[in-house]
Amino acid sequence: xxSCTQHMVIDILRKNSNxxxxxxxxxxxxxxxxxxxxxxxxHEDNILVLSLYSNLNLLHYSTNLFNSLPSPPPPLAxxxxxxxxTSHSLLHLSFSSFNSMRSLSVPPNRHVxxxxxxxxxxxxxxxxxYSLHASTVxxxxxxxxxxxxxxxxxxxxxxxxxxxxxxxNVFDDLSLRGxxxxxxxxxxxxxxxxxxxxxxxTVIAGYAQNGMFFESLDMVREMGKNGNLKPDSFTLSSxxxxxxxxxxxxxxxxxxxxAVRNGFDGDVFIGSSLIDMYAxxxxxxNSLCAFYLLPRKDAISWNSIxxxxxxxxEFDRGLGFFRRMLKENVRPMPISFSSVIPACAHLTALNLxxxxxGCIVRIGFDDNEFIASSLVDMYAxxGNIKMARSVFDRMxxxxxxxxxxIIMGCAMHGHALDxxxxxxxxxxxxxxxxxVAFMAVLTACxxxxxxxxxxxxxxxxxxxxxxxPGLEHYAAVADLLGRAGRLEEAYDxxxxxxxxxxxxxxxxxLAACRAHKNVELAEKVVDRLLLIDPENMGAYxxxxxxxSASRRWKDAARLRIQMRKKGLKKTPACSWIEVGKEVHxxxxxxxxxxxxxxxxxxLIVLLEQMEKEGYVLDTNEVLHDVDEExxxxxxxxxxxxxxxxxxxxxxxxGTTIRVIKNIRVCTDCHTAxxxxxxxVGREIVVRDNSRFHHFKNGSCSCGxxx
DNA sequence: GTAGGGTTAG
Numbered sequence: 001x002x003s004c005t006q007h008m009v010i011d012i013l014r015k016n017s018n019x020x021x022x023x024x025x026x027x028x029x030x031x032x033x034x035x036x037x038x039x040x041x042x043h044e045d046n047i048l049v050l051s052l053y054s055n056l057n058l059l060h061y062s063t064n065l066f067n068s069l070p071s072p073p074p075p076l077a078x079x080x081x082x083x084x085x086t087s088h089s090l091l092h093l094s095f096s097s098f099n100s101m102r103s104l105s106v107p108p109n110r111h112v113x114x115x116x117x118x119x120x121x122x123x124x125x126x127x128x129x130y131s132l133h134a135s136t137v138x139x140x141x142x143x144x145x146x147x148x149x150x151x152x153x154x155x156x157x158x159x160x161x162x163x164x165x166x167x168x169n170v171f172d173d174l175s176l177r178g179x180x181x182x183x184x185x186x187x188x189x190x191x192x193x194x195x196x197x198x199x200x201x202t203v204i205a206g207y208a209q210n211g212m213f214f215e216s217l218d219m220v221r222e223m224g225k226n227g228n229l230k231p232d233s234f235t236l237s238s239x240x241x242x243x244x245x246x247x248x249x250x251x252x253x254x255x256x257x258x259a260v261r262n263g264f265d266g267d268v269f270i271g272s273s274l275i276d277m278y279a280x281x282x283x284x285x286n287s288l289c290a291f292y293l294l295p296r297k298d299a300i301s302w303n304s305i306x307x308x309x310x311x312x313x314e315f316d317r318g319l320g321f322f323r324r325m326l327k328e329n330v331r332p333m334p335i336s337f338s339s340v341i342p343a344c345a346h347l348t349a350l351n352l353x354x355x356x357x358g359c360i361v362r363i364g365f366d367d368n369e370f371i372a373s374s375l376v377d378m379y380a381x382x383g384n385i386k387m388a389r390s391v392f393d394r395m396x397x398x399x400x401x402x403x404x405x406i407i408m409g410c411a412m413h414g415h416a417l418d419x420x421x422x423x424x425x426x427x428x429x430x431x432x433x434x435x436v437a438f439m440a441v442l443t444a445c446x447x448x449x450x451x452x453x454x455x456x457x458x459x460x461x462x463x464x465x466x467x468x469p470g471l472e473h474y475a476a477v478a479d480l481l482g483r484a485g486r487l488e489e490a491y492d493x494x495x496x497x498x499x500x501x502x503x504x505x506x507x508x509x510l511a512a513c514r515a516h517k518n519v520e521l522a523e524k525v526v527d528r529l530l531l532i533d534p535e536n537m538g539a540y541x542x543x544x545x546x547x548s549a550s551r552r553w554k555d556a557a558r559l560r561i562q563m564r565k566k567g568l569k570k571t572p573a574c575s576w577i578e579v580g581k582e583v584h585x586x587x588x589x590x591x592x593x594x595x596x597x598x599x600x601x602x603l604i605v606l607l608e609q610m611e612k613e614g615y616v617l618d619t620n621e622v623l624h625d626v627d628e629e630x631x632x633x634x635x636x637x638x639x640x641x642x643x644x645x646x647x648x649x650x651x652x653x654g655t656t657i658r659v660i661k662n663i664r665v666c667t668d669c670h671t672a673x674x675x676x677x678x679x680v681g682r683e684i685v686v687r688d689n690s691r692f693h694h695f696k697n698g699s700c701s702c703g704x705x706x
Numbered sequence: 707g708t709a710g711g712g713t714t715a716g
């Protein structure tokens with residue numbers, strides 16, 4: 001009897017809601033067997049079993065049972081089948097089934113629409129979705145609780161699609177449509193006679209995901225007042241990202257407290273939202289607590305803590321969590337890689353980055369845009385611009401981030417013309433440049449002295465793209481003017497820029513004054529600089545260097561005394577190199593390395609050969625008023641030379657040497673490294689605080705302009 | 707039959 005079957009179905013579904021899925025699955029099959037055994041083939045009962053299979057997401061059992069039904073199957077059978085297809089993301093099958101259903105003249109009932117609306121949402125197929133909405137209106141079903149909930153979700157999602165599409169491409173009509181869609185969310189919601197917690201949560205999440213934070217939080221209040229419903233774990237995980245974005249840790253903590261009081265703090269969704277919220281509020285310790293207190297961790301919990309560490313500059317920690325994730329057999333997701341690779345980029349850990357790249361290729365994630373962009377950036381930052389370019393060239397779809405990464409990469413490596421032509425290619429591709437993309441192309445211009453191009457891009461920013469130039473853009477142009485020797489022009493440009501200049505903008509001009517030996521303007525600049533940033537030690541050092549270079553020792557000494565009085569100390573110069581699996585660090589004049597004697601001997605031998613080749617020491621770099629011999633020793637012990645010499649004696653012949661320095665390479669070392677590269681027949685890559693220098697065969701990729 | 711969390715460039 002089918003009423004007996006119905007009771008058993010209900011019993012199984014109840015057990016299923018207790019998360020004992022495997023038990024229910026077994027029960028379902030037992031029930032099916034029971035039905036077959038006792039009653040032979042009863043289609044009425046089979047339809048109930050089918051709805052049970054469909055609820056348990058058992059695709060094959062559902063389709064097999066469905067195919068055994070006589071034609072035409074009743075509406076309940078169709079809606080079960082379609083639901084099953086949709087929840088397995090077989091969206092085209094959902095629609096082809098719907099079409100078959102209609103061609104057999106089976107009337108669609110209310111149960112079939114939610115799955116179809118969901119399928120059209122997942123397909124991002126707006127036309128289909130709108131026609132489904134129209135059908136429900138014609139059938140008078142559009143205020144049905146489940147259908148309306150699905151419609152609200154659909155309109156909220158379409159709004160975010162168009163918002164996101166708008167960020168990368170030029171489709172102005174989409175933003176208008178986006179507005180009407182968020183309006184439709186509210187219209188459907190307002191029209192409903194009965195709303196449940198899902199209705200409220202869907203609207204709240206929809207507003208939150210579309211950046212309508214005020215409206216979202218307002219709905220949470222309304223939910224309690226007019227809806228008489230308490231926020232649940234869905235509500236909380238929707239609104240936590242709002243406080244993450246606003247860096248509002250106080251209100252984030254309030255939500256955390258509410259979650260604890262109501263027993264939601266063990267929920268994995270809440271957990272990862274909390275980890276993320278605390279990390280974005282720079283409270284990594286709280287993120288770690290939230291992570292460790294989670295009773296069950298899923299892949300997303302791991303992703304959140306990895307991204308949290310990396311975003312807070314805890315690169316080694318982020319890498320550590322990534323390793324532990326693998327060790328605990330949690331399958332990494334594409335996001336896991338795009339979160340952890342920037343850690344390699346920041347640590348300049350090329351070998352580690354390569355290993356991760358290998359892993360990515362093996363898993364088959366190498367076509368993921370996010371991962372590819374992070375790899376482009378990582379290779380560029382680790383000094384391997386060729387690999388960066390090859391990863392970029394292999395990308396099928398390139399979004400603005402990918403373009404920006406490669407343009408910035410080329411800029412850092414002094415390939416300014418490549419950077420500029422890539423920027424033009426990006427525009428031809430219809431990708432709209434953003435704030436960062438302009439930073440990249442302007443940086444490229446400034447590294448190569450392309451004054452005219454720089455002006456052209458700078459002027460087009462606001463005029464053609466509506467991007468108001470920020471400090472970084474002004475700084476790049478000012479830097480370029482200064483280094484091109486147009487010092488007065490640069491001074492006027494900085495004095496009249498649209499934003500308040502920072503000390504560092506003036507510092508670049510000060511450096512230019514030094515390069516072009518203009519002491520008078522330097523004095524004017526340093527006054528302006530110290531007015532804004534009186535503690536800027538770089539300014540004192542530079543000005544002192546400028547005085548020294550023009551042999552005004554007394555003025556130089558006066559500044560150094562002022563520095564000492566203020567307690568300002570120069571940033572100690574430091575270089576490091578990765579040999580084998582270890583990173584070796586050298587300070588200027590550092591004799592502490594276990595191989596120091598060997599390094600020193602190598603440097604002496606090199607110096608002899610360099611001098612034979614025509615190297616002349618440039619002592620202008622040394623700011624102290626000391627005798628020539630002492631100057632020679634000071635230069636000889638610059639940290640990059642120690643690191644390079646160590647690299648030469650501890651790696652096999654022909655290996656590229658990659659050294660990183662925390663401040664700019666000095667002119668003398670720059671000349672010296674050109675000689676060294678030629679003598680030892682190796683490529684030497686040096687990254688200073690702003691760019692890469694590739695030394696090869698006696699010359700440098702920067703063309704001595706840096 | 708409907709709703710939720712985490713990514714990349716400076």
